[in-house]
Every structure is written in C-alpha cells, then in structure tokens.
Amino acid sequence: MNRTTWDLWVGIFVAVGIAAMIGLAMKVGNLTSTHLGPTYRVYAYYNNIGGLKVRAPVKSSGVVVGRVADISFDNKKFEALVALDIDTRYQFPKDTIAAIFTSGLLGEQYVGLEAGGEEEMLKNGDKIEQTQGAVVLEKLISQFLYSKASESSTAPSAKSENKTVE
Amino acid sequence: MSENIVEIENLSFSYNNRLLHQGINMCFPRGKVIAIMGGSGSGKTTLLRLIGGQLKPQAGCVRVEGQVVHEQDSAGIYRLRRKMGMLFQFGALFTDLSVFDNVAFPLREHTNLPESIIRDLVLLKLNAVGLRGARDLMPAELSGGMARRVALARAIALDPAIIMYDEPFAGLDPISMGVIVNLIRRLNDALGATSIVVTHDVHETFAMVDYVYFVSEGRVVAEGSPKELRESCLPFVHQFVHGEADGPVPFHYAAPDYLQDLLHA
Amino acid sequence: MLEHLNTSLRGIGHRVIDRMWRLGVATRFFITALALSGESLRRFHLVIKEIYFTGVLSLIIILVSALFVGMVLGLQGYNTLQKYGSAEAVGVLVALSLVRELGPVVTALLFAGRAGTAITAEIGLMKATEQLSAMEMMAVNPIARVVAPRFWAGVISMPLLAALFSMMGVFGGYLVAVPLIGIDDGAFWSQMQANVDFHEDIVNGVIKSCVFGVACTIIALFEGYDAPPTAEGVSRATTRTVVNSSLAVLGLDFVLTSFMISP
Numbered sequence: 130m131n132r133t134t135w136d137l138w139v140g141i142f143v144a145v146g147i148a149a150m151i152g153l154a155m156k157v158g159n160l161t162s163t164h165l166g167p168t169y170r171v172y173a174y175y176n177n178i179g180g181l182k183v184r185a186p187v188k189s190s191g192v193v194v195g196r197v198a199d200i201s202f203d204n205k206k207f208e209a210l211v212a213l214d215i216d217t218r219y220q221f222p223k224d225t226i227a228a229i230f231t232s233g234l235l236g237e238q239y240v241g242l243e244a245g246g247e248e249e250m251l252k253n254g255d256k257i258e259q260t261q262g263a264v265v266l267e268k269l270i271s272q273f274l275y276s277k278a279s280e281s282s283t284a285p286s287a288k289s290e291n292k293t294v295e
Numbered sequence: 296m297s298e299n300i301v302e303i304e305n306l307s308f309s310y311n312n313r314l315l316h317q318g319i320n321m322c323f324p325r326g327k328v329i330a331i332m333g334g335s336g337s338g339k340t341t342l343l344r345l346i347g348g349q350l351k352p353q354a355g356c357v358r359v360e361g362q363v364v365h366e367q368d369s370a371g372i373y374r375l376r377r378k379m380g381m382l383f384q385f386g387a388l389f390t391d392l393s394v395f396d397n398v399a400f401p402l403r404e405h406t407n408l409p410e411s412i413i414r415d416l417v418l419l420k421l422n423a424v425g426l427r428g429a430r431d432l433m434p435a436e437l438s439g440g441m442a443r444r445v446a447l448a449r450a451i452a453l454d455p456a457i458i459m460y461d462e463p464f465a466g467l468d469p470i471s472m473g474v475i476v477n478l479i480r481r482l483n484d485a486l487g488a489t490s491i492v493v494t495h496d497v498h499e500t501f502a503m504v505d506y507v508y509f510v511s512e513g514r515v516v517a518e519g520s521p522k523e524l525r526e527s528c529l530p531f532v533h534q535f536v537h538g539e540a541d542g543p544v545p546f547h548y549a550a551p552d553y554l555q556d557l558l559h560a
Numbered sequence: 561m562l563e564h565l566n567t568s569l570r571g572i573g574h575r576v577i578d579r580m581w582r583l584g585v586a587t588r589f590f591i592t593a594l595a596l597s598g599e600s601l602r603r604f605h606l607v608i609k610e611i612y613f614t615g616v617l618s619l620i621i622i623l624v625s626a627l628f629v630g631m632v633l634g635l636q637g638y639n640t641l642q643k644y645g646s647a648e649a650v651g652v653l654v655a656l657s658l659v660r661e662l663g664p665v666v667t668a669l670l671f672a673g674r675a676g677t678a679i680t681a682e683i684g685l686m687k688a689t690e691q692l693s694a695m696e697m698m699a700v701n702p703i704a705r706v707v708a709p710r711f712w713a714g715v716i717s718m719p720l721l722a723a724l725f726s727m728m729g730v731f732g733g734y735l736v737a738v739p740l741i742g743i744d745d746g747a748f749w750s751q752m753q754a755n756v757d758f759h760e761d762i763v764n765g766v767i768k769s770c771v772f773g774v775a776c777t778i779i780a781l782f783e784g785y786d787a788p789p790t791a792e793g794v795s796r797a798t799t800r801t802v803v804n805s806s807l808a809v810l811g812l813d814f815v816l817t818s819f820m821i822s823p
Contacts, residue, residue, distance in 0.1 A: 143716075150719075150766065157753065184757075349696060383694050404700045
C-alpha cells in the first residue's frame with residue numbers, strides 16, 4: 130500500500146460519491162424539472178390561504194410556471210399577502226385570476242393562474258386583483274350541514290320517513 | 296554556554312497525591328553519558344517526562360540549556376524538544392508506518408528537505424544502527440531489539456543535543472542488549488550529544504556510563520562514577536548493585552505481623 | 561431512609577457532573593482539533609490516506625446494506641400502498657425515506673460501527689504504546705498530526721457515503737418494484753421526481769450527513785484519545801464510541817429534522 134494507491138482509491142471514491150449526489154439531484158429529485166429561470170414577482174391578497182406553503186408551485190393549465198416566494202399577513206387589510214415568483218418566459222394579462230387549489234382531494238395546495246383577456250401584461254411588483262382563496266373543508270362541511278338542517282326543518286316528514294327506513 | 300546542558304534543581308513532583316520526587320538535584324554535563332538508576336516505580340521515567348516538559352513539577356525546576364522548562368509556553372517547549380531525542384521503553388514506533396517512514400518522520404515534520412536528501416539522511420541513520428537492510432519492514436515484523444534500534448535511529452534523526460533512553464534494555468536478549476549498550480556509547484560520542492539513560496540493569500549500565508545517580512523514595516541517595524559506586528558501602532547501593540533480595544529495600548510489602556494475620560483469619 | 565436518599569442523590573449528582581465535565585473536555589478537544597487543522601489541510605495527503613481508511617474501506621458495507629434496505633423498503637412499501645391502490649407511489653416512499661432519513665442516519669450508524677471503532681481502537685492503541693507520547697517528544701502535536709487528518713477525512717467521507725447509500729437504496733427499491741413486482745417504470749421515476757424536492761429533501765439530507773460526520777468522527781477520536789492506556793480501557797472506549805455515536809446521531813437527527821420541517 131503506498132501513496133499512489135491511496136490517491137487512486139480516494140479519487141474513485143470521491144468521484145463516485147459526487148456522482149451519486151448529482152444523480153440524486155437529477156434522477157430522484159426535481160432539480161431538472163422545476164428549475165426556474167429569471168423570475169418576476171407579483172403579489173396577491175387572499176382572505177384565506179388554507180394550507181398554502183412557501184415554495185408551493187404556481188401552475189397555469191397544470192404547468193408549473195413559478196413558485197410561492199413569501200407568505201405574510203397584512204395587518205391593515207386583515208388579509209394574507211402572497212408573493213409569487215413567476216418565470217419571465219411566461220407572461221400573464223393584468224386581469225389574471227389567481228386561485229388556490231388543492232391537488233387531489235387531500236393533496237398539497239398550489240396557486241392556479243387563469244389568464245384573462247386584457248392586453249397589458251403583469252410586471253414585476255404588480256398586484257393581482259382577482260383572487261380566490263382556498264376552499265376550507267370544514268366550512269364546506271358546515272355549509273352542507275346547515276343546508277341539510279334547514280332542509281330537514283322545512284320537511285320534517287321526510288326525515289321521519291328516513292328514520293323508519295333505517 | 297554553561298557546562299551543564301540539563302540541570303534539575305530542588306525538584307518536587309507528586310502524582311495522584313503520591314509524592315514521587317522530593318527535592319531532587321542533578322546536573323548533566325555536555326558530552327557525557329549519565330545513568331539514573333533505581334528500583335521499579337521510583338519515578339525514573341517521570342524524570343524524563345519532566346525534562347521533556349510533558350509534566351509540570353510542583354516545586355523546583357528543570358533547566359535545559361539554561362531555560363526553565365515548565366515556564367515555557369507550548370511553542371517554547373516544542374523548540375526545546377527539537378533538541379531532544381527520546382527512546383521509549385518499547386520503542387513506540389508508529390505501527391502504521393514502515394521502518395523507513397518512521398525514521399523519516401521527524402525529518403518530514405520539521406524540515407522542508409527534498410525527498411532525495413531525506414532518503415540519504417534516513418539511510419545514514421539506519422546504517423548507524425545497522426538496519427539499513429530492514430528499511431521496508433513494518434514495525435510488527437521486527438524483533439524487540441530491532442525495534443529498539445529503529446526507534447534509536449528515529450530519536451537521532453534530527454541530531455539532538457540530548458538523547459534520553461527510557462529503559463533501553465528492558466526485555467532484550469543478551470546479544471541485543473550488548474548491541475544497544477555499544478550504540479548508546481558510540482552514538483553519544485559521534486554526535487557530541489549528552490545521553491541520559493534511565494535503567495535498572497546494573498552491569499550493562501556500569502560498563503558504558505560516565506556518571507550514575509541512584510534514586511530511591513523520591514530522593515537521590517547516591518551518585519558517582521561506576522567505579523566509586525561499585526566500591527560504595529552505602530547499604531542501598533550495595534543491595535542494588537549486588538542484587539540482594541533483602542536489605543534497606545525490604546522483601547516484604549508493609550504488612551501486619553504474619554502470625555497475627557494468620558490467627559485473625 | 562434519609563441517609564439512603566442522600567447517598568443516591570449524591571450518586572446522581574456525581575454522575576451528572578462527571579458527564580458534563582467529559583462533555584466539556586470533548587468540546588475543548590473538538591475546538592483544539594479545529595484550531596490545529598491548518599497543517600493537515602496544507603499537507604492534504606495526510607487526509608487522503610485517512611479517507612482511504614474511513615471512506616473507501618466502508619464502501620462495501622454501506623453499499624450492500626443500502627441495497628438491502630432499499631429492497632426491503634420497496635417490498636414493504638408496495639405491500640401497504642397497494643391496499644390503497646397507489647402502488648406506483650412506492651418510488652416516492654423509497655426515495656423520501658432514504659434521502660431524508662435512512663440515508664444519513666443508517667450511514668452514520670454503520671460508519672460508527674465500521675470506521676468509528678477502528679479510529680478509537682487505533683488511537684487508543686497508539687496512546688497505550690506511547691506513540692502519541694513519542695510524537696509529543698518529537699515536538700509534533702498529536703492533535704495536529706493524528707487527530708485533525710482523521711477528523712477531516714470523516715467529515716468528507718460521510719456525506720459521500722450517505723449519497724451513495726441513498727442512490728444504492730433507490731436502486732434496490734427500483735429492483736424490487738419494477739422488474740420484480742412489475743410497477744410501471746415511468747410511473748416509478750416520475751412520481752419520485754414530482755415529489756422529491758431538491759432543497760427540502762436532498763440538500764437537507766446532505767446537511768444532516770455532514771453534521772453526523774462531524775459528530776461521529778469527533779466522538780470516535782475523543783474516545784480513543786481519552787481512553788486509559790490499557791487493553792481494557794481501549795475496549796471500553798470502543799464500546800463507548802458505538803453507544804455515544806448512535807445516541808448522538810439519533811438525537812441530532814430529531815433536532816435537525818424539527819428545524820428542517822418547520823417552515
């Protein structure tokens with residue numbers, strides 16, 4: 130065993146190790162697929178962001194066009210302020226709607242952009258006027274229950290029928 | 296430049312609350328081979344460590360070339376140590392390095408010499424201890440005596456002014472012992488160094504040294520040339536030199552009366 | 561009764577103080593090793609030699625374990641996921657468990673067992689055979705010459721080994737999922753790529769393995785350096801290396817994960 134053998138083996142080891150790291154980043158991770166170029170930043174106010182996280186994707190027609198850069202709370206308007214970094218390759222009209230959607234029934238939340246029809250495009254620092262907050266499951270359920278309750282109070286006979294069936 | 300390269304003055308040292316040395320005075324003149332002798336556990340090796348600055352004394356001091364060792368900062372101690380070579384009891388060779396690399400170690404650490412000169416110097420030192428042919432062996436392949444000689448070559452690699460030997464004869468066969476005795480004297484005279492030999496082998500030591508200190512119970516009990524000591528009538532020296540089982544150093548470890556002890560059981 | 565309580569309390573106190581004292585000594589040792597690293601980084605071949613002993617020689621055990629861990633994850637994951645009709649997600653499961661947790665943690669545990677014990681035993685024996693003393697007497701600081709190169713070798717080796725572990729584990733999971741069970745090749749990889757994030761998962765995994773590298777190596781070095789210079793002392797120190805490294809790795813893993821998961 131001498132120095133050149135050690136050098137050779139260590140060289141192989143380091144090269145293979147670094148290759149494994151790059152391989153992980155490329156093959157296993159999403160470094161290649163979601164790498165964004167230069168971005169511009171736009172802002173949007175939401176009454177409720179649900180479970181939206183920083184670095185969540187911004188999609189349009191299902192294609193990732195950007196990422197959520199920052200989430201904060203505006204203490205004057207009492208609304209959530211979300212900053213979006215959008216790839217400069219993609220331009221959107223001023224009247225674009227930015228809504229928060231959920232991928233699948235219980236999946237992660239993302240911002241969906243629906244392009245409007247205006248001529249003028251969004252620029253860096255602009256604010257998206259038309260937004261739609263997250264759908265909160267609890268609200269949906271309670272709305273559903275309320276409507277059921279009001280339904281049952283107007284038609285008590287139907288409910289009693291149900292009971293007999295059970 | 297004083298005549299004594301190492302001076303020990305009124306040195307006291309205790310370890311784990313056990314007083315090992317109390318008020319030791321020694322001096323080591325340049326160019327001489329001096330032995331420190333004493334029974335096992337009398338703190339001889341500790342003296343070498345005090346000279347090398349690995350331990351700090353509680354009182355008194357060790358001076359190497361006029362400088363007080365324990366008052367130096369670590370850089371100063373390292374500067375002093377570069378003038379010293381030490382042969383450890385069982386050689387303490389670096390087991391992961393070959394014989395050649397072991398001897399080259401101090402040269403590579405302390406000098407920026409090119410590899411070709413290091414090679415020449417290492418072969419020179421190995422030749423001096425007669426092991427030039429063993430340069431490619433690993434320490435595990437050496438006999439005890441050979442390991443000791445390689446360690447000696449390593450200790451003199453930087454041509455030290457002081458060479459310290461910690462039990463250089465322990466566990467060696469008579470032939471290897473003779474070789475080492477011969478080497479200690481020859482190297483000392485060839486390098487113009489001062490040698491300090493810690494040992495308890497009377498006959499080998501008396502054959503080569505210029506001066507002997509006897510240490511017992513933390514004190515210097517006798518000193519003089521081998522000839523003087525051989526004729527000494529001090530009881531301890533007499534017992535030690537002639538290897539008698541009983542004398543001032545008792546055969547029995549301190550114990551209550553034997554008969555009492557037996558009856559108590 | 562009171563006497564008994566008194567002695568047991570004193571025993572606890574003594575032990576705590578002793579542990580804290582050792583922790584302090586270990587921290588000082590760590591700082592000294594860092595401060596004296598200059599020489600070993602200048603003479604980098606010293607580090608390279610140690611990377612050979614800690615990194616290259618650990619490769620076999622790391623790669624073989626990773627293959628089996630990945631294959632087991634693939635089997636178990638498929639077994640559970642197919643009940644919910646999402647067998648394709650097995651790639652995600654394998655990759656995320658490996659990259660986030662098992663890669664760094666199991667690598668560190670294996671490293672402590674394979675390389676850590678070797679380091680402790682080597683340094684303990686160097687101390688027992690007075691090699692470290694001899695070095696000091698040659699005016700060479702053993703922390704700079706023996707400890708620091710091994711420390712950097714461990715710190716460099718660990719992330720590389722962890723990356724190889726994760727890669728090999730993913731390959732093991734692929735072997736089970738695709739050729740053996742018959743999950744679609746494209747779905748396996750695309751689901752994986754869609755759900756493994758570069759920053760959140762892969763970079764954090766590398767950070768973890770770097771931290772584990774520092775912890776495991778310094779524990780192994782300290783235990784060796786601190787071992788009583790006897791056969792028994794060295795063997796105990798080797799045991800302590802494995803125990804302390806494992807505890808440190810699992811504890812640090814929790815701390816790091818809690819920092820990484822909270823936004």
